[in-house]
Amino acid sequence: MSAEIIKDIENKKTELESLLKNAKDLKEVSSLKIEYLKKYVKSLYSELKNASVEEKKSLGKIINDFKNFAEEKIKEAEAKYKQEKSAAKYDVTIFKDSIRLGSMHPLTKLYKKIEKVFVGMGFSVVQGPEIETDKYNFEKLNLPPHHPARDMQDTFYISAPNVLLRSHTSSVQIRTMEKLKPPVQIISPGTVYRVDDIDPQHTPMFYQIEGLVVAEKISFANLKAVLIKFLKEVFGDEVGVRFRPSYYPYTEPSAAVDMSCTKCGGKGCKTCRNTGWITVLGSGMVHPNVLEGVGYDSKKYTGFAFGLGLNRLALAYYNLDEIRKLYENDISLWRQI
């Protein structure tokens, strides 16, 4: 009796193999699975009950072998069908050009990133007029009339010498300090103007972000920490930052802040004029004359201020070559970022 069974098992093996080979889909494989692995194996086990002890042992092994064999073959077949796709209903590589988000201006995009860092540190955002008086743009910033440092900022006038287009947003800081008592922790973002013809590397208008912190016991070490945190959060932890002595009439001590060139990583390239560094910020401890000028007690309060031109930074950030492109509004460029 066992010989017959053994033979039958052998036949079933070949049968199953060829049927699996010709199976058209997963469904057919499933029915073969039921037929051979469940029903047939079950029937074999029931045969086994009738066998002698001797036979049980050898036949049991043969049945087990078959079971393993069938399981393996069915698994293979299933895997094969699972891999195969059904005929595609749609071409998923097609996207409608007409469904898209509008682009934000690159300056806005970068600005928002920067704003987030400062707001996260507790800075408030303040605004002020773009058309300013000499008093707020220069005089209150320790820049009396005819000061040679005024040459650094060639100014547009509405009516000279008193009404002008602000050449920096420091004017907003003065206006804010006149309104608020310390502690003050603000950024003043906005458009500023300096006389410059429009060419690839110059524009008569640009975006500036200035910051100011005035409170008791504010130090240069604080200034360094805040600006390092800002640059690392915007440009990444790997960016190098250094502080160099500089001069601004409204800060003392003053520092220029350099960042390792993001284009070449500090090795030296055209963007950083082979120095490996890009100057990104002007900063310093607020000059006591400025504090006194807005009615703050400079013996009690100290503070730091900083300013950055967003447009130059945007060139490095977006790898853009021409600064004037920022105001040409060619939308095909905006759509890339």
Added chain:
Amino acid sequence: MFKFSLNWLRDYFEEKIKYDEIMNKLKLQGFEFGGKKEIDGDIITEIEVKANRPDMLYHMGIAREIKAFDGEKIPEITHEKCTVNSEDFPVKISVNKEVCKRYCALKINGVDLKKATPEYMTKRLNALGINSVNAAVDIGNYVMLDMGQPIHAYDFDKIAGKKLFIDKSEKDSKVTTFIGEEAEVKKGDIVIFDDESIKCVAGIIGTQGAAVTENTKDIILEAAVFDEIPVRLTSRRLKISTPSSFRFERGVNVSSTRDVLLKCAEMITKICGGKIETNIFDFYPEKKEEKSICLSVKKANDLIGEEIDKDLMIKLLEKYDFKCTAQDSDTIKVKIPSYRLDVKLEVDLIEEVARIYGYDNIKPELPTIKTSYTKNEVWDNMDIIREVFTGLGFNETINYSFIPNNTMNVFGIENGDRLYSDLVLQNPIAGAYSLMRPMMTHSLLSSLAYNYSVNNNNLAFFEIGRVYFKDNSFDTGVKETDTLGFIMSGVRIPKGFGQDKDIKYSYYDLLSYLNVIMNRFGQNFELRQNDYKFCEEGSGYDIILSGKVVGFIGELNKSKLSSIQNVKLIKDQIFYGEFYLDTLTEKVKKIKFESKYPSVNRLYNLLQRKDVPAGEIADVIKSSSEIIRNVAVKDIYFDKTFKENEYAVLYEVKYCSKDSTLTAEQIEDIENSFLKKLNEKWGISFKK
């Protein structure tokens, strides 16, 4: 900016200094590299010298900085000549002390100016951009670039009446500078003149009047320090900037004037022969005292944020020629070197301490400040607008705030109109960038047109920026308002994917976008017709919020605006809107209606007169029953069978009750009631 010669600088050092090393030292102390050129075995380097450090505008000053950095002895001006002050000077000189801080002069007799300037000198001068004239002038220039004191030489024989006056000019006059150019001296300019004419525009340039030539025998050599501001003003007005005026404007060390003059005279006699007269003229009415400042160690450390001990602080300062005396445990009395014109206050000394200590050695430390965040609503609203508009597919632009000076004319906006402005710059870079914009229209239209010129078509843009109007209630005389502008033209949804026609931007899109953004802020706005000349007839409307005009919309009149660059490239209709953001505050909306019963939508095709606003009809429908939740216009169409002044409007009405599932009868009752009202009021009929 100052250019220096490496070979020249090397004169100050016994050992050969390395270029890269000195450049690094200068950079660390805040003098940025500005470029270099190699000329004839020398390196000419430009460094950035800020306005506070005129002591770095000459070679000795640079050598001083480098030596101080290295802790070496600082160079000083040395000369052998002993002189005596004398009233008995061969030229009678009178100086107005209001315009001149110091005036030194001496006489050299019997020079031979046919002798050539030594080659090393002309080579260095040329490399630094100064042409050789004759030995006396060249040596004067050389001394200036070496020691910072401008020098001027006069031909003694050409001084009329043997008198020189240093004073403000009493009248306007024309002079010919020694290089042969005309300059107009105005009343009040500081000049040096004799009995006959102006010999020198003080601190700026000499005239031909008493210029030394190769035939000059006796020289009057002048070293003076004029007031900074008048020199600056005259130099700017004449548009003549000389190495001398550049230095006077920034400040010249008044303490070394006489020494430099003597050094210069010595060099002239060595090269050109002659003899220096012992009598020297030295007008120095307010002798500059050696200045001392008390520095508090604690204050310095508090401001820097470090713990630098007193002894180290003294050591650092003395390296840089600041002589220190400890007063008590906290105070150091610091003597300021005469050439450091920038150190005036204690805080200036603190900067010196920080600078010499090294900014990089100061350990960063985040501050802890107890301030509260102040909300800035206009600013926050701009973010909301950006989100909404980019979400709707609009792209953001930023344009210059100044627009062409003929804009009012092109747009047909007249003096007295709400949008009129003549707020122009006095010194624009060009006429096309001179009017401070009173509206965003020109900016957005130009951006749109520019994009058509670079083949970006079918566009919608928005811009958030300011508009400017004269307004004397502001201290600047100008009112600035944050404004949103938006513009669109061309195809909004292109044909394809089963749709057989392009869908272009339409006036109804413009209205709907306005509605979307106003809704976002919970604002109910009204529109009031206003025929702007730059809009197509009948398309211009003012936007009214709480009774105030806050902006306008319209279809731009392309033929009127066709003179604006590239506008002709735009073939489709252009729709535009703008409104002010300062009055926009977000109103919180409440959820008013909830129902567990199903709602029913019904469509009504109403034949109506064109002059009856659909909005009013919708209001009538809506007010006819509280069961009506919403009325929306779904379509407008015209058919040839209609009368000329009629069209059909398709309204969708949504019914829903709080209390029960609606029956057909209930709805029919309501619709009969509003259809009747509409018919009575406007003769509107229901087209089945």
